Amino acid sequence: MNITKNIHEWLFSLMPETTASIVEMVLIAVIYLAIFAVAGLYLVLLERRVAAWFQLRLGPNRVGYQGLLQTMADALKLVSKELTVTIKADKFLYNLAPYFVIVTALMALSLFPFSKEFQAFDINIGIFFLTAISSIGVIGILLAGWSSNNKFSLIGAMRSGVQTISYELSVGLSLLTMVVMTGSLQLSQIVEVQKSGWLIVQGHIPAIIAFCIYMVAGTAETNRAPFDLVEAESELGAGFHTEYSGMKFAYFFLAEFINMFIIAAIATTIFFGAYLSPFGITESIPLLGVFWFLAKTLALVFLMMWFRWTFPRLRIDQLLVLEWKYLLPLNLMNLILMALMVLLGLTIKF
Amino acid sequence: MDATTKTNNFKSEEYFINMGPQHPATHGVLRLLLTIDGEIIKKVEPDLGYIHRSIEKMCERDSYQQIVHLTDRMDYLSSHINNEAVCLTVENALKLEIPDRVKVIRTIIAELTRIASHTLWWGVMGMDVGALTTYFYGFRDREMINDIFEETCGARLTMNYNIPGGLMFDIHPNFVKRTKEFIAHFKTKLPEYDTLLTGNIIFQKRMKGIGILSKEDAISFGASGPVGRGSGYSCDVRKHHPYSAYDKVTFNEVLKTEGDTFARYQVRVMEMWESLSIIEQLIDNIPEGDYKVATNVVIKLPEGEYYQKVETARGELGVYIISTGTKNPYRLKFRSPGFSNLSLLNHIAVGGKIGDLVATMATLDLVIPDIDR
Numbered sequence: 001m002n003i004t005k006n007i008h009e010w011l012f013s014l015m016p017e018t019t020a021s022i023v024e025m026v027l028i029a030v031i032y033l034a035i036f037a038v039a040g041l042y043l044v045l046l047e048r049r050v051a052a053w054f055q056l057r058l059g060p061n062r063v064g065y066q067g068l069l070q071t072m073a074d075a076l077k078l079v080s081k082e083l084t085v086t087i088k089a090d091k092f093l094y095n096l097a098p099y100f101v102i103v104t105a106l107m108a109l110s111l112f113p114f115s116k117e118f119q120a121f122d123i124n125i126g127i128f129f130l131t132a133i134s135s136i137g138v139i140g141i142l143l144a145g146w147s148s149n150n151k152f153s154l155i156g157a158m159r160s161g162v163q164t165i166s167y168e169l170s171v172g173l174s175l176l177t178m179v180v181m182t183g184s185l186q187l188s189q190i191v192e193v194q195k196s197g198w199l200i201v202q203g204h205i206p207a208i209i210a211f212c213i214y215m216v217a218g219t220a221e222t223n224r225a226p227f228d229l230v231e232a233e234s235e236l237g238a239g240f241h242t243e244y245s246g247m248k249f250a251y252f253f254l255a256e257f258i259n260m261f262i263i264a265a266i267a268t269t270i271f272f273g274a275y276l277s278p279f280g281i282t283e284s285i286p287l288l289g290v291f292w293f294l295a296k297t298l299a300l301v302f303l304m305m306w307f308r309w310t311f312p313r314l315r316i317d318q319l320l321v322l323e324w325k326y327l328l329p330l331n332l333m334n335l336i337l338m339a340l341m342v343l344l345g346l347t348i349k350f
Numbered sequence: 351m352d353a354t355t356k357t358n359n360f361k362s363e364e365y366f367i368n369m370g371p372q373h374p375a376t377h378g379v380l381r382l383l384l385t386i387d388g389e390i391i392k393k394v395e396p397d398l399g400y401i402h403r404s405i406e407k408m409c410e411r412d413s414y415q416q417i418v419h420l421t422d423r424m425d426y427l428s429s430h431i432n433n434e435a436v437c438l439t440v441e442n443a444l445k446l447e448i449p450d451r452v453k454v455i456r457t458i459i460a461e462l463t464r465i466a467s468h469t470l471w472w473g474v475m476g477m478d479v480g481a482l483t484t485y486f487y488g489f490r491d492r493e494m495i496n497d498i499f500e501e502t503c504g505a506r507l508t509m510n511y512n513i514p515g516g517l518m519f520d521i522h523p524n525f526v527k528r529t530k531e532f533i534a535h536f537k538t539k540l541p542e543y544d545t546l547l548t549g550n551i552i553f554q555k556r557m558k559g560i561g562i563l564s565k566e567d568a569i570s571f572g573a574s575g576p577v578g579r580g581s582g583y584s585c586d587v588r589k590h591h592p593y594s595a596y597d598k599v600t601f602n603e604v605l606k607t608e609g610d611t612f613a614r615y616q617v618r619v620m621e622m623w624e625s626l627s628i629i630e631q632l633i634d635n636i637p638e639g640d641y642k643v644a645t646n647v648v649i650k651l652p653e654g655e656y657y658q659k660v661e662t663a664r665g666e667l668g669v670y671i672i673s674t675g676t677k678n679p680y681r682l683k684f685r686s687p688g689f690s691n692l693s694l695l696n697h698i699a700v701g702g703k704i705g706d707l708v709a710t711m712a713t714l715d716l717v718i719p720d721i722d723r
Binding site: 317 | 367375478485487547553555704708
């Protein structure tokens with residue numbers, strides 16, 4: 001984009017190269033933090049309105065127009081709350097845990113191609129980086145459960161470890177299935193390939209299977225219902241974040257929503273052509289790419305919310321059976337199917 | 351490090367955990383002392399008494415009219431039926447001839463109460479297994495029943511509508527119309543319950559084959575109501591010892607033989623259909639007549655022992671009165687369904703996971719004030 005190019009040149013003309021690039025990095029970080037906060041806040045609102053819609057309620061609609069400022073008010077309340085620590089908690093780890101969760105969520109956000117130029121961090125191992133980052137997030141949850149020194153939290157953390165490690169396999173493998181088609185892990189490259197048709201169309205049957213598996217495993221990765229065993233309100237109170245209050249709790253809460261956004265955004269990038277418009281109708285206006293990206297992502301986010309407000313929770317052993325006995329073998333077979341298809345040139349290209 | 355200490359690192363150890371008295375799944379102030387090995391339940395020990403109000407002792411102090419309103423505070427979800435139990439005991443002791451109108455109205459109201467209780471249970475049951483939406487569906491339908499009650503007796507939870515000798519007031523002119531509206535409404539909504547929750551594969555996997563209670567155990571633990579009937583134990587008081595107008599209506603006693611949580615779940619859902627049919631049979635022909643018979647202002651029961659049991663939404667509620675001929679009972683004992691149903695929790699929950707315990711407890715449909723009294 002021209003504006004960014006202008007700013008870039010202006011910065012570099014103003015000061016030495018290293019200072020300029022540092023300033024640039026800070027600027028980008030601030031922009032992404034803003035995106036993070038806004039996305040988090042409005043996803044919370046969206047979730048509450050969607051939930052209300054499913055549950056014969058109205059949801060928050062009083063603070064601001066249609067409740068648009070509701071989460072702002074909630075955030076203000078959370079900021080002003082006391083940060084409690086239990087006496088027997090391991091204070092260092094207890095305070096560290098929320099940052100693990102939130103920082104990994106933020107780092108993952110920087111990879112997405114919101115539009116052709118709007119991508120902060122385009123490394124050649126993009127997808128690998130995403131899966132790696134998302135598995136670091138679980139350390140935060142484990143630490144939170146362990147350091148709270150609460151048995152309910154510990155059970156929650158235990159479940160979280162088991163769950164995330166299992167379902168990461170499926171997330172990774174289903175993404176790998178798609179990578180077989182693109183031949184690259186770089187996100188911009190993957191989008192480039194989709195100019196001749198979204199990957200879910202190009203890869204037809206195996207791609208659709210991979211998408212289904214990805215959505216199931218992705219929901220499990222974010223610890224959302226029907227896989228919310230980590231929190232499991234009716235079983236564990238609030239699971240790993242039982243002992244957290246105020247802003248520390250809000251970090252976990254926000255991270256859950258950002259993670260949901262990330263899972264949906266990965267699916268958008270890999271399966272639905274990221275910022276590409278359907279049938280190339282608005283390719284002449286690159287700025288609309290952001291719109292398409294967000295529209296597709298939010299549609300998938302809505303799907304995940306739909307899951308949450310419809311399905312009961314699985315039991316821990318059923319969760320593992322689903323992954324290890326069904327999803328994983330299916331995934332491996334799907335990977336071979338996809339490889340064969342690519343080898344035989346059976347993909348659909350426009 | 352030698353070999354034994356090495357293996358000790360991987361030895362699993364049982365640990366103790368307090369579930370409640372403040373816990374979302376215990377639906378009140380019930381405290382469960384759990385011994386757990388990882389996720390597996392080794393022992394469940396209910397600890398009661400957190401909401402004990404010595405209702406039975408208070409009854410010894412109160413007149414028989416006053417006792418009725420104390421029963422509202424026991425199983426608050428079937429308060430009409432609790433009221434009825436005490437009233438029936440007193441009326442039987444006094445050998446009062448109760449008008450048919452009262453009997454029919456009592457039956458209709460009892461069945462409405464049963465539906466209200468079961469819809470609430472259904473909503474909360476869904477929440478316990480993680481489906482949060484059910485709660486609002488259940489409350490939507492319960493709300494209509496509460497409105498009917500509010501119009502007729504002025505209360506939504508602690509009704510205090512039955513009095514020894516009949517009813518406190520006559521039914522509201524809108525009662526019949528609104529009850530019919532509710533039946534029409536609920537008949538379209540009850541299938542939604544099945545499509546939302548019963549048919550869900552995750553729900554069925556969660557519910558089937560856990561918390562199994564055999565018929566013999568159900569009988570020896572004194573299980574009653576849907577808990578007993580889920581195990582194939584025919585224990586419906588309405589069927590075996592009809593009171594009020596239950597001998598005038600035809601209905602099926604819902605029985606399931608599996609004895610697992612899903613059977614108990616199905617029994618309750620089917621019972622809502624049966625209750626609807628009972629109301630339908632009665633609502634069009636409420637006999638004309640008095641809504642109460644006059645009793646002495648100070649009721650004195652003749653000396654002796656009296657027992658009457660009714661079927662509440664949770665099972666068999668028994669009222670046992672020993673009278674010495676004074677205006678207060680010498681001793682009054684409630685046989686509450688929740689207490690006996692809770693006693694079998696350890697028996698059926700051991701060996702399951704924490705999630706199973708919550709689901710099992712949900713199908714026992716515990717109301718803690720009913721257990722603690």
